[in-house]
Amino acid sequence: MRITVAGLGADGRADEKVLSAARAAARTVLLAEIPNNLRENAIRYETLDSFREPDENAGGLSEAAEKALLSDGTVFIAPGDVCFDATAAKLLRSALEKGAQVSVISGGDRALCAAFRCGYADGTGGVRIHTAASFERARETDEVLVINGVETKRAACGLKQKLLKYYGAMHEVFFTDIRGNNGKIIPLFLLDSMEAYGYYTSIVLRPVPLERKARFGFYDLVAIMDRLRGENGCPWDNEQTHESLKRYLLEESYEVIEAIDEGDIKALYDELGDVLLQVVFHSRIAEQRGEFDISDVTTAICSKMISRHTHIFGDVCADTSQQVLKNWEQIKKAEKGHESQSAVLSGVPKSMPALLRSEKVQSKAAGAGMDFPGFADAVLKLHEEIGELKDALSGSGNVTEECGDLLFAAVNLVRLAGAEPETALQRATDKFIARFSAAEKSAAEQGIDMRSCGPEKLNELWDNAKKK
Structure with missing residues (x-):
């Protein structure tokens, strides 16, 4: 039994290869009735709909349709690149399981076409195509990866080392010579042990299931959270709210700071991951409430970084850190609609730890010119506050208020000394x-x-x- 799966061009017209196959076919079946050039070339065809029962849902490949299509000489035609069509992929797998000879006519990437014809991979879940010379890392391993132009053994060796960071040594790789539209499956660790390489050498790698990944990307974490908060997910995760998670965000942030203070790099990336989890967690909760999703979060921060770095992404000049910070505050003030520096000070969150909040308020006030001329003046202010506290302790003032003034003056002194309070x-x-x-x-x-x-x-x- 011989089966051919083919694709119409981007304009909906079959090329000469597809027309030739259709003319010689025992039966030509089009996925759906769409504009095409088959009849004008005297080619009779049926559509997949003709194999469905009246009450059967459109889409997919029913058992009856599959049985009818798996007959010798059938040509099945899908719109666009057939390697990306789910119905064609299912038909091809069924044909291969039944021992049929399958031909693929595709105008797309030849390595992907070869992998598709052999039933190794298809493009229905997404494809990333690179050249060996330009490939650096596999950002996402949940899509098919195609790498063309593996010209030398040395290139294959370098490629293997990069890929081993993301795929296991035994991950199956489709190794193909695109001149012949054939290939073979090898384990990744043998990638640099093949007999010949050239401009015609390409490899295709299937996606890695989430549970078997060697390394993970950002959207893997998003997928994990979707599953945890989804139907039949984790009971504890599904019970959480923005309010219940506040303590964990604080705890994880403090653990990041501790890792930095202790110079523990392994702990640092581990704790940063815990903070990232909190970001994804809150975003998923918000998405389920119809408030925002993770793309809103990333859009907000990317837009902010671009708009506040006009010396990088615009034409503003800022050659020093001081100029950068000045521009940053001016842009931030305009974005938030603060018409005065008082509004800026009021915008410092009250939920901040008091020490950090007081230092931030003082720094912003200093930006508006409200600051001591020098360190010595801050020392005198500290002594003044000590004196006022002594008076309060003697019964002539509010002790709590004077203690606050003393601490505020101490923070100011530390700030002017160039230390972080x-x-x-x-x-x-x-x-x-x-x-x-x-x-x-x-x-x-x-x-x-x-x-x-x-x-x-x-x-x-x-x-x-x-x-x-």
């Missing part, structure tokens, strides 16, 4: 913990009870800890 305080806290641990250990070794030994002994223990 949050980082400075974290390091001071870490230092205190380390010294306290040393003092506690020393007290235990000497049999001293720190709760009752008195201030003088505590100072001695502390001074000794500072020396270590």
